[in-house]
Amino acid sequence: xxxxxxxKLCAKAAxxxxxxxxxxxxxxxxxxxxxxxxxxxxVEPMLKELGVGIWDPSRVVLITDHYVPAVDAESAAILDLxxxxxxxxxxxxxxxxxxxxxxxxxxRGHLAPGMFVAGGDSHSTTGGAxxxxxxxxxxxxxxxxxxxxxxxxxxxxxxxxxxxxxxxHGLAAKDIMLFLCGRLGMDAANYRxxxxxxxxxxxxxxxxxxxxxxxxxxxxxxxxLVPPDRTTIDYVTAxxxxxxxxxxxxxxxxxxxxxxxxxxxxRFDAGALAPQVAAPHSPENAADVTAHGTVAIDQAYIxxxxxxxxxxxxxxxxxxxGRKVAKGVRLLVAPASARTTQQAAADGTxxxxxxxxxxxxxxxxxxxxGYGAGILxxxxxxxxxxxxxxxxxxxxxxxxxxxxxxxxxxxxxxxGRIADPRALLAERSR
Amino acid sequence: xxxxxxxxxENTLAATATGHAWxxxxxxxxxxxxxxxYMKGPVSELAKHCLEALDPRFAREAQPGDIVVGGSNFxxxxxxxxxxxxxxxxxxxxxxxxxxxxxxxxxxxNLALPVLVCPEAGAIAAGDxxxxxxxxxxxxxxxxxxxxxxxxxxPHLLAMIADGGLLPHLAKKLGARA
Ligand code: SF4
Numbered sequence: 001x002x003x004x005x006x007x008k009l010c011a012k013a014a015x016x017x018x019x020x021x022x023x024x025x026x027x028x029x030x031x032x033x034x035x036x037x038x039x040x041x042x043v044e045p046m047l048k049e050l051g052v053g054i055w056d057p058s059r060v061v062l063i064t065d066h067y068v069p070a071v072d073a074e075s076a077a078i079l080d081l082x083x084x085x086x087x088x089x090x091x092x093x094x095x096x097x098x099x100x101x102x103x104x105x106x107x108r109g110h111l112a113p114g115m116f117v118a119g120g121d122s123h124s125t126t127g128g129a130x131x132x133x134x135x136x137x138x139x140x141x142x143x144x145x146x147x148x149x150x151x152x153x154x155x156x157x158x159x160x161x162x163x164x165x166x167x168x169h170g171l172a173a174k175d176i177m178l179f180l181c182g183r184l185g186m187d188a189a190n191y192r193x194x195x196x197x198x199x200x201x202x203x204x205x206x207x208x209x210x211x212x213x214x215x216x217x218x219x220x221x222x223x224x225l226v227p228p229d230r231t232t233i234d235y236v237t238a239x240x241x242x243x244x245x246x247x248x249x250x251x252x253x254x255x256x257x258x259x260x261x262x263x264x265x266x267r268f269d270a271g272a273l274a275p276q277v278a279a280p281h282s283p284e285n286a287a288d289v290t291a292h293g294t295v296a297i298d299q300a301y302i303x304x305x306x307x308x309x310x311x312x313x314x315x316x317x318x319x320x321x322g323r324k325v326a327k328g329v330r331l332l333v334a335p336a337s338a339r340t341t342q343q344a345a346a347d348g349t350x351x352x353x354x355x356x357x358x359x360x361x362x363x364x365x366x367x368x369x370g371y372g373a374g375i376l377x378x379x380x381x382x383x384x385x386x387x388x389x390x391x392x393x394x395x396x397x398x399x400x401x402x403x404x405x406x407x408x409x410x411x412x413x414x415x416g417r418i419a420d421p422r423a424l425l426a427e428r429s430r
Numbered sequence: 431x432x433x434x435x436x437x438x439x440e441n442t443l444a445a446t447a448t449g450h451a452w453x454x455x456x457x458x459x460x461x462x463x464x465x466x467x468y469m470k471g472p473v474s475e476l477a478k479h480c481l482e483a484l485d486p487r488f489a490r491e492a493q494p495g496d497i498v499v500g501g502s503n504f505x506x507x508x509x510x511x512x513x514x515x516x517x518x519x520x521x522x523x524x525x526x527x528x529x530x531x532x533x534x535x536x537x538x539x540n541l542a543l544p545v546l547v548c549p550e551a552g553a554i555a556a557g558d559x560x561x562x563x564x565x566x567x568x569x570x571x572x573x574x575x576x577x578x579x580x581x582x583x584x585p586h587l588l589a590m591i592a593d594g595g596l597l598p599h600l601a602k603k604l605g606a607r608a
Contacts, residue, residue, distance in 0.1 A: 049597060050597065067470070074470040137533065138511035138537035139511045140595070140596050140597060141596065143596075144597075144600055147604070148604075187457070187502055187503035187531070222532055284457075369466050371466055371470075388461070388507065390459045392461055392466075393461040393466060397483045
C-alpha cells in the first residue's frame, strides 16, 4: 500500500512494515532534545521519583537557550541546575549558550532523514525540514521518554502544501508561513502532518525550509516535513551527521509514495505572493504588508529560531546596508546561534547591521518568549521576525506585536513604521 | 504509588466533577494560560496570572471543581506544561472544548487533568452549573437542563488517568517490569 512520508517514518519508529492514520503506535525514539526551560529543572525530579536515569544519554541533546544569559537569581539557578544535570547524567551533547535549540540541533549534526525525534519544545516540528519525524512534547511526557526511550503516537493524516513557481525578490519562507496561517487558520493542521513540496520549496536552502517546518506548529501540526533531497543531504553531511550510521543512509526512500493518500492538498503560486505581515495578536491575522496602512513602531526585533539564522541576517543586511534605523526606533538583533554570529562577523553582515544602528543581543530565545532581553513596555508596538505574537508574549499585556520576514522587519526599522521591503530593495538595484 | 493515592486518582475519573463553567473562546493560547513573565517562578504564583489577559476574575474567583469551557484549538502554542499545571493549581476539574491543540491535550492528560472534546461546547454559558461524567463522556448542564456528549477518552489514556497520570502510570509499569 502506498504510504505518506509521515506514515513511513512512524512505521519505521514502531518497527512495523506499514501503519495507517489514526492508529496508535509505540515509537522508539532515536533522539531526545531538551532545553533549560522544560528540561532538567522539570524532568530531573520526575526521573528521581521514578528511580531511573536516562535510558541512553548518547541519544540526548541538551541546550540552554531560554534563560541565557542569566539576568536574575532565578534564571541563574535554572542554568546552574541544567549544567549540573548534564554532568550528573552524562549528557555529552550539551550545548551551553551556543544558540537556540532548533538551530543548534541540525547545525551540530544531530538530525538526519529517517529519524524519530522527541523535542521538549513546541517548535520541534523544525526538525522535519531534515526528513525526521520530530514532535514537540511537554515535560512530563519527556520524563517518560527519557526513562523509557519510547512514546505513544497517533499516526497522523497528512496535509500536503505545494508551492509552485518562485518567490519574488524581497520575499522569504516567513511570508509563505504567515500567508498560510492567515489563509488556513491556526488549527488547520491540528493532529496532522504537513508536507511541503513543489519547485518553490525545493529551491529553498535548508535555513528557509526550517522556517516552513518550524511554523507548521502555528498551523497546529504534529510534524512539518520536507522530503529530503540533495540540498538536505549536503547540509547534514557538512554538519557531520552520521550518514551510514544508525540513521540516514537510506535517505532516498523518505518521500511519500506515488498514490499515497493525503487528507487535503493545497497549491499556491509563490510568484504571486506579496510580503506578509500578521497583526496582533495572532499569526492568523496575516495580510499583504500594504494592507496594514501606516503603523508606527517602537521596536524592530530580528531574533528567534525562525528569524535570526544567517540567511535571515543576510536578508536584513540587504535592506539595511548603507541605511539608518529611523530615529526613535530601536532595532534589536539576536543571532540564532553562536555559529551564526561567527559567520555573520566573518562575512561582514554584522558590520552592515550595526552600522545601520542595530543593537546586538546575545543568542537565545530572549524577547521571543518574553523571558529575556528586549521585552516590551505597556502599549509599545513591535515588528518582529519571530513566529508568535500572542497577547503578552513579548512583554506587557497591552504591547502589540506584528510579525514579518527579516526583510520586512528591517525595512520597517528604516521607515519607522511598517513598510514594504520591495521598494527599498528596488531602489538599491536601480 | 500507595494504595490511597491510587484510589484518589481513580476517583478523579470515576466520580463526577461538579462546578461552574468558565467560558473562553477559540484559540486560547499557552501564553495567556501561563504568561512568560511568571514562568521562572513556582506554579502557585504563575497560577494567579492564568488567563488574566482574557479574564482577570478567573484566577481570583475560580472554585475547586469548576470547569473551563473552550472553543476550538484550546491550548495552542507552546509546549509549556505549566499551562495545564496552572489550571490544576486553581482546582479546575476538567477542560471541555470543541478541539484541543495536541501538545496541551497530551500535557493535561499526562497530569491527570481530564480534557474532553465536546462538539457542542459553544452552547454552554458562563456560570452554568455543570456535572461532568468524564469516564462516560457526558456533560450535564444543570442550568440549561441539557446533556452534552463528549468524545470518549481513548482507552490507553483512560488507563493512564486512572493511575493518576503518566508518572504514576510509568512507575507502575516500570515496577512491573523489574
Ligand atoms: S526562539 Fe522563540 S520560538 Fe524559538 S525556541 Fe525560543 S522561545 Fe521558542
